[in-house]
Amino acid sequence: MARNFAHGNYSHTQKKARNTGRTARDQTRRTLSQNFMVDRHAVDLMVKAAAPEGLVLEPGSGEGALTLALAEAGARVVGYEIDPRLAGQLAARTRNDPRIDVIRGDFTAARAPREPFAVVGNIPYSVTSKIVDWCLRAPDLTSATLLTQREYARKRAGDYGRWSLVTVESWPWFSWRLGDTIGRESFRPVPSVDSAILLLRRRPEPLIRGRRSYQELVELGFGGVGGSVRASLRTRYQGVDAALAAAGVPRDAVVGYVHPDQWITLWERLCG
Incomplete structure (x- = not known):
């Protein structure tokens, strides 16, 4: 059973869409920025980039494609899913798997573990900055492997030849790298843009002390x-x-x- 660690009111996910051309489920996907990976190759690229071991937190577990792959690769996975329906379904599927724990709630409101851990996730575009900020503030985070909008990943990794404030400000403590591009056709529903893997790694030793x-x-x-x-x-x-x-x-x-x-x-x- 999914543990209810939810912070805030998610009753909007149960409301009927006003537009009669959309189902309530369609409205939920739109509201929560849900685009699920349906391409096994894309999942494999994420797992390869993350090289998971030990404790891994997954924001937005969704239908569990990446959750299961991370566990199969040897990680102990705590998946956060804000959608009650999806959280319940994934918890039911994995209830007998000691490697996976599903929490129904908002990842960005969760407390960071007091032990070394990584974050790996196909994260909703709409809360990308909030999740990145959460990762940068977590004292025991070792790495974050995030599937984001490709433009966002390129900006943060300096791929345009320009550098953003969040990257420069965290640079003495974290490295930023652009990983593989994952095309929009790897998701359902299909988003309007491509995604890319953004790799955020804590440096073994800070470059400065001040x-x-x-x-x-x-x-x-x-x-x-x-x-x-x-x-x-x-x-x-x-x-x-x-x-x-x-x-x-x-x-x-x-x-x-x-x-x-x-x-x-x-x-x-x-x-x-």
């Missing part, structure tokens, strides 16, 4: 004062031009084009 001073530096740089990193940083720090030169950052560089490793050098010169 978390607060580093994040203050980065947030100021991304604040957009003056239109360039140089203009922003000069509002608070001395020796900015020398630091930019040491990091190989042009004086007119726009913040998104500064590589996370260059931010490490800037911190060392300005704050270290």
